[in-house]
Amino acid sequence: MRFTSILADRRFWIGVGVVTLGGLAVYYVLNGDNSGDVISSRRNRGFNSVTPNEMIKLIVETYEKHVDPLVKYRSYLATGKFEEEVKRIRKEIGETIDEVKKKVEPPTSMLFIGLPGIGKSEGVKDASKLIAEKYGLEFVDYTGKEYAKILEEPNRYFVFVDLRLTSVEPADLMGLPRLREVFEREVSDYVPFGWAEVLSVAPGVLFLDEFTNVQRDDVMAASYQLVLDRRAGFTKFAPDVMILAAGNAPEHSEIAREIPAPALNRFEKYNVIPPTSDEWVAYMYRKYGDAWSKWVMVYAIGTNFFDTYAMTKLPAATLEQFPTPRSLSRLARELYLLFKDSAEKAGKDVDQYL
Numbered sequence: 001m002r003f004t005s006i007l008a009d010r011r012f013w014i015g016v017g018v019v020t021l022g023g024l025a026v027y028y029v030l031n032g033d034n035s036g037d038v039i040s041s042r043r044n045r046g047f048n049s050v051t052p053n054e055m056i057k058l059i060v061e062t063y064e065k066h067v068d069p070l071v072k073y074r075s076y077l078a079t080g081k082f083e084e085e086v087k088r089i090r091k092e093i094g095e096t097i098d099e100v101k102k103k104v105e106p107p108t109s110m111l112f113i114g115l116p117g118i119g120k121s122e123g124v125k126d127a128s129k130l131i132a133e134k135y136g137l138e139f140v141d142y143t144g145k146e147y148a149k150i151l152e153e154p155n156r157y158f159v160f161v162d163l164r165l166t167s168v169e170p171a172d173l174m175g176l177p178r179l180r181e182v183f184e185r186e187v188s189d190y191v192p193f194g195w196a197e198v199l200s201v202a203p204g205v206l207f208l209d210e211f212t213n214v215q216r217d218d219v220m221a222a223s224y225q226l227v228l229d230r231r232a233g234f235t236k237f238a239p240d241v242m243i244l245a246a247g248n249a250p251e252h253s254e255i256a257r258e259i260p261a262p263a264l265n266r267f268e269k270y271n272v273i274p275p276t277s278d279e280w281v282a283y284m285y286r287k288y289g290d291a292w293s294k295w296v297m298v299y300a301i302g303t304n305f306f307d308t309y310a311m312t313k314l315p316a317a318t319l320e321q322f323p324t325p326r327s328l329s330r331l332a333r334e335l336y337l338l339f340k341d342s343a344e345k346a347g348k349d350v351d352q353y354l
Contacts, residue, residue, distance in 0.1 A: 049271045052119035053279045055112060058270070059127035059244065060134070066107040067240040071203050073097050074155035074240070075135045082136075097155075107242040109227055111211065111264070113249050114272030115309075117324025119283070120246040121209055123272075125160060128205045132158035137203070147194040150202050159204030161195045165223055166210045173222040175233035196232035203240040212247030212256040224263045246272075254317035274309050274325055277301050284332060293335035300328060 050058060069089045072082040077097065094100040112120050125141075132139035137158040140146050150157050163173070175192045192200075199206060206226065214220045227245070230237045237243075245267065250256045275283065277300055284292050300306065305328065321327075 048269065049273050050112075051273055051279055052123040052275050053282075055120070055123045055270065055272055056127040056130065059110065059124065059242070060130050062110070062268075063107050063131055063242050064134075067104050067203070069093050070097070070100050070104045070240045071131075071135045071137075073100050074203060075137060078153060078156040079136050101239050104239050106230060106237075106239045109243040109267050110245070111259075111267035111269045112244070112246045112272045113212065113269065114246075115252055115274065115324070116248055117326035118272060118274045119325060120272050121162075121207075124205070124207050124244050124246060125162070128158065128160045128207075131205075135203075140204075142195055142198065142204075144194055147198060150198045154198070154202040157202050157204075159198050159202050160207065161199060161204065162207045162209060163195075164209050165214045165219060168219060170218045170222040173219070173226060173232055175235065192233055192235040196235045196237075199232075199237045199241050200235050201238060203238060204242075206237065206241060206243045208243070208245040210247055211245035212249070212259065213253060214257070215255060224260075227263060227266050274306050277306050280306060280325060280328070284329065288333060288336075291336055291340075292329075292332040293339065296328060296332035296335065 069085075072085050073089055074097065076082045076086040089100060093103055112124070114120055129139050135158070138156055140150065140157045140159045142150075142159050142161045146157075146159075150159060172193065175196065198204075208223055208226065211223070214223065226232060227243055230241070230243065247253075248256045250258065277297075280300065281297055284297070305323075306325065309323070309325065
């Protein structure tokens with residue numbers, strides 16, 4: 001009689017149907033006739049291929065390698081942490097933070113290319129949060145309203161600026177042109193946007209998403225300046241700002257384009273491959289705790305979803321939906337919410353069933 005109430009609930013059987021039909025549909029897409037479509041495998045991955053978890057670790061380690069003394073000095077000034085390390089920094093590198101800024105080398109810019117829906121963008125943001133946590137700084141996902149407090153105490157914050165290049169104008173990257181009078185002469189320069197000003201004084205990450213999908217040459221040229229010169233218009237970024245970019249390869253997107261060799265040469269380029277099943281499960285627990293459907297986990301492991309997805313060539317353009325690790329995560333979450341609602345109405349604990 002324990003299951004009587006929940007089994008009688010109509011939504012329970014709708015959920016079962018969703019799992020069954022959804023599983024069959026995904027399995028068909030993944031295991032249809034893919035002859036000749038295999039483009040990679042985990043066993044034959046290149047030396048510059050990384051999973052999302054490996055990408056996060058790589059970003060954090062690269063950042064630390066280049067600017068660790070400077071960010072520790074900032075944290076010390078803002079929070080009092082790293083006192084002993086700062087004593088050593090003052091002795092070995094520079095007495096003041098301005099001296100340290102001159103002696104550190106900015107982090108290497110990185111470009112991550114991979115299939116859609118595997119966690120590139122979210123991985124970049126997660127890495128930024130980990131860096132902020134490591135140095136005891138307050139993570140800020142910049143929206144504009146944080147402008148004043150960051151300028152007031154730039155050493156207290158780690159700023160994450162996410163620019164979707166497919167939805168910006170060149171002026172959004174360079175600043176707005178203005179005329180001003182100097183010694184009775186009109187001089188033209190740029191009024192910087194808030195995001196560029198905060199990155200000129202505070203540590204952080206500038207993330208150029210959809211980097212390969214930009215169709216406008218003027219926007220692409222402006223974005224190259226961000227990477228090549230580490231500045232927006234005439235506003236230079238702080239040395240402890242890391243520039244990261246992500247996008248799809250042309251074979252995975254109808255609008256993706258190749259990058260001019262000089263610009264590509266300024267990046268360390270990595271191919272991001274789908275997560276393993278263990279990495280995906282760890283991610284789900286990290287993000288949602290127990291609040292997701294473990295049935296989806298069983299399905300993914302049982303059908304070898306992640307290895308199959310890593311070997312499947314996706315269409316560059318289509319109106320047919322296709323499964324990705326991102327959509328699998330969404331399914332696990334939505335099923336949990338569906339069953340949670342039914343279980344609550346039946347007076348049961350949803351974890352008994354999921």
